[in-house]
Amino acid sequence: MHSKDQICHEDYQRTADWLLSQTQHRPKVAIICGSGLGMLADALKCQDSFKYSDIPGFPQSTVKGHAGRLVFGELKGKTCVCMQGRFHMYEGHSLSKVTFPVRVFKLLGVETLMVTNAAGSLADSYNCGDIMIIRDHINFPGLAGLNPLSGPNDDKFGPRFPPMSGVYDKSLRKMAFDICKSMGVSQYVQEGVYCMVGGPNFESIAEAGLLHKLGVDAVGMSTAPEVLVASHCGMRVFGLSLITNKVVKSYEDNESVSHEAVLEVSKMRSETLQALVTELISRMDINNNTA
Numbered sequence: 001m002h003s004k005d006q007i008c009h010e011d012y013q014r015t016a017d018w019l020l021s022q023t024q025h026r027p028k029v030a031i032i033c034g035s036g037l038g039m040l041a042d043a044l045k046c047q048d049s050f051k052y053s054d055i056p057g058f059p060q061s062t063v064k065g066h067a068g069r070l071v072f073g074e075l076k077g078k079t080c081v082c083m084q085g086r087f088h089m090y091e092g093h094s095l096s097k098v099t100f101p102v103r104v105f106k107l108l109g110v111e112t113l114m115v116t117n118a119a120g121s122l123a124d125s126y127n128c129g130d131i132m133i134i135r136d137h138i139n140f141p142g143l144a145g146l147n148p149l150s151g152p153n154d155d156k157f158g159p160r161f162p163p164m165s166g167v168y169d170k171s172l173r174k175m176a177f178d179i180c181k182s183m184g185v186s187q188y189v190q191e192g193v194y195c196m197v198g199g200p201n202f203e204s205i206a207e208a209g210l211l212h213k214l215g216v217d218a219v220g221m222s223t224a225p226e227v228l229v230a231s232h233c234g235m236r237v238f239g240l241s242l243i244t245n246k247v248v249k250s251y252e253d254n255e256s257v258s259h260e261a262v263l264e265v266s267k268m269r270s271e272t273l274q275a276l277v278t279e280l281i282s283r284m285d286i287n288n289n290t291a
């Protein structure tokens with residue numbers, strides 16, 4: 001490690017080598033669980049799990065609803081690794097730390113990243129409990145220069161100037177829609193634009209109005225950094241937001257949001273999300289490797 005915030009290739013490799021020495025699983029898919037969505041890991045069979053505090057170089061989770069465990073296992077015969085708990089910028093982690101696991105996954109051989117998050121909706125037609133398939137994102141911290149790809153570029157991972165068009169894989173989005181149709185849940189499935197803000201405060205009414213005018217469908221405090229780093233190193237990306245609250249947009253509205261309410265709604269849709277993610281992974285064209 002060079003300085004507090006600078007992580008070098010050997011640091012990612014050391015963590016990857018440690019994990020490879022501790023498990024026989026060789027995942028091709030990684031899943032990052034959003035707030036209250038850690039149950040996605042429960043569906044994995046033949047689990048090997050590691051507390052973040054036991055993994056060399058791994059940051060620690062500090063947010064309720066983010067257990068802090070890395071779980072390896074199989075979903076319908078496909079080998080996966082699942083983060084039960086992600087890292088957020090507002091916890092005080094540098095963006096290199098927030099995205100550290102993604103580069104470790106790349107070195108483990110992961111080819112597809114599935115990100116999930118809890119988010120508030122701006123789109124008038126969305127309801128609490130809706131599932132939004134992410135078509136694109138607006139990365140507010142990134143636009144302001146807070147970007148995990150800032151600093152010296154590691155060419156072993158990807159190019160200095162990566163494109164960001166078409167990052168959320170079209171064929172996986174279509175497959176997810178088809179699955180939702182066959183599951184009979186299309187009435188609460190949306191596709192839209194996720195916006196990352198820095199947090200940890202929820203939005204003021206004026207900020208909500210701004211995001212609404214910008215065409216944001218859902219807002220949260222995560223996801224964009226992990227997606228940037230995954231896409232930079234050539235991973236295929238798929239993302240889901242669970243709409244846990246409607247963002248308050250009017251001064252006449254006396255509602256207010258809380259993290260507890262976010263976790264409560266996450267629980268409500270856990271089975272559907274688990275079924276969707278499992279079916280999507282089972283339909284993916286992946287060849288398993290073994291150690």
Ligand SMILES: O=P(O)(O)O[C@H]1O[C@H](CO)[C@@H](O)[C@H]1O
Pocket residue numbers: 033034035063086088116117118119199220221222223258259262
């Ligand atoms: O994005 P995830 O990790 O799902 O968490 C979302 O939920 C928390 C707020 O309740 C914030 O951390 C927000 O980003």
